[in-house]
Amino acid sequence: MSATLDVAPVTIAAWRAREACVAALERAGTPAEKAEIQARNLVEADLRGHASHGIVRLPVLLERVGNGRIDVHAQPVVHRHGVAAATIDANADFGPCAAWLALSVAAESARSHGVGVVAIRRANHLGLLATYVERMALDGMIGIVTSTTEAMVHAPNSIEPLLGTNPLAIGIPVDGADGPVVLDMATSTVSMGEVLRLAATGSPVPAGWGIDEDGHPATEAARLSTLSTFGGSKGYGLSLCLGVVTALLAGTPHGEEVRGTLDTTSPSTKADLVICISPGVFGVETAPVAAYLERIRNSHSDGAGFPFIPGDRSRRLRAERLENGIPVDRDVLRSVFAAAGDPFDTSP
Template sequence: MSDTPKKVLVPADDLRTFSAALLQQGGLSPEHARTTADVFVWAALRGVDSHGIARVPAYLELLAKGVANARAEITVESTTPAAAVLDADRAPGPVALSAAADEAVKRAKATGIASVGVRRTVHTGAIGYYVSRIAEQGLVGLGFVAGMPNMGYTGVKGAAVATSPLAIAVPAQSHAPLVLDMATATIALGKIRQARASGTALPEGAAATEDGTPTTDPEQAVMPLPLGGAKGSGMSLAFELLTSVLVGAPIFSAFHSDDPQGRGHRQNALLIAVDPAAFGDPSAFTAAVDTTLGTLKSLPVTDGADGVFYPGERSAAVAVERGEKGVPVTPKVWRELTESAAKFGVEVPSV
């Protein structure tokens, strides 16, 4: 009989209410706490546990230290109908980017396409959520994020650029939306930590030592390497230009300068919404998306594969299953959550 602690299963609605209560006790307003909890539970439902409920204790720490501003005054500046800049005032990413997604949808419905830059936010969470939020309104969503340099760059010693992600969501008619959500790194930092804890060797070309030397030794690895080498690092640099530099809040150049403030945690983003109605019949568009996805899935399957899947399809299926059976939470994360609940006097849901 195994003594390995088992994950607990918590109903998604209970987990959302519980997370929101903790975040509210951490200083967020009830509305912002619910918004942030929504993002975490969305990720947890889809199996993206690294950006799910495990983030609640980390956000409580960001709020307690003042890195995230619990009472941020978010403002929107615009000089043209199709574009705006949302200044987050260091609000948590889920709060800032949810507002930016809604702003992009509102503007795109009037102009056909719209973009909203997000300046000075703190940890955006799973950006697939925000483009999915746009797709739920029948629009195509695109998102880019730039953060603190923590990844190698081809030819540079040490950390140079960020593992900046991109996400695209395309609505369909009968299929689950296509949701592509990926980092520009070969593996996530969390995967390096997991490999170190388990003593498992890392894949070739996935991580590097502090000076940028590739290694498969998890004890020596401190940062991920870019996806596709120069391709991934080039994308990360481009996202810095499309987000941070575009909204007047450079991260990369400040990080590598002599200014000590340049290493303070922050992130910037750009969300774009495209209304298919601006290009023709929106129902014909989603029908054609269905046909495209169906065509992909009907292609011959290679030996040993369990099927052909498009981005976001399996995550959507996981969300259905977890929605019915409950969301698994690791013993470590559950312990941290219940400890925070005891500290704040928040009721713990049954599992």
């Protein structure tokens, strides 16, 4: 990425951004229903403050369509294993399209048997995972989603990027107006998308984000060669186990052989795992959870901010941005609207 990119933010209404993404995808041959699903996932990421998974991803997706790495007419195939497990061969479909199918299959099993587990292979980038686990939680289910990614993260005492950022999302249903618990986190210190954004402006990176080619802590985004896991050995252990389990169940490669979420030419070889659990089948109520969470929120000390529950801040930001618009880098908007054939004015 060049350091001359125009990353000055432009504020745009969420519906306008989604409309442009849909138009760009349809111009590339994507059926309307699939275009809408993919576009909503991108805009949701921007609404919740995860710009690295937002509409900035659209140009790569469009190139992958053009290169035949995303099949806009893909028909995923469900292979069932017993009563509560399944594998989905996405056949190079858009990631969100495959993910919503997996949610449906997993929830169907969970309603009957208490749990549903679905492994996905040959899907493109799922994008923001929070939307999937939140949907399960709003339906009264516990949702867990994880993915493998390209190797961008080093193990402790290593300089080789052999692990993915291997994100984990968990949604827990909660009675009441505050909404469900929604955790969505990478097991690396930060996403590579944020590093690339800082590199574009020549900005420094905070200590601990990653290391350079010689194994020294990186202070410049352009010199960061591999990310670090969060929490030292604990984050490393979690990342390793999530990656191994997800790839194992999906029957996909590990480590350096994972491709297809960052580049425009490689077939997708990463894996995704969706787990849905029905508390009702276990004969338990979720009402006590709400009281416990409220106890945490009210446990602040004088003069300090209120503790938050995972999902609180993103919901507030989403509401604010739905009302006031989403800040998006000007060059990103130019690219999106050019692809859409839309004359939207992105000039300062």
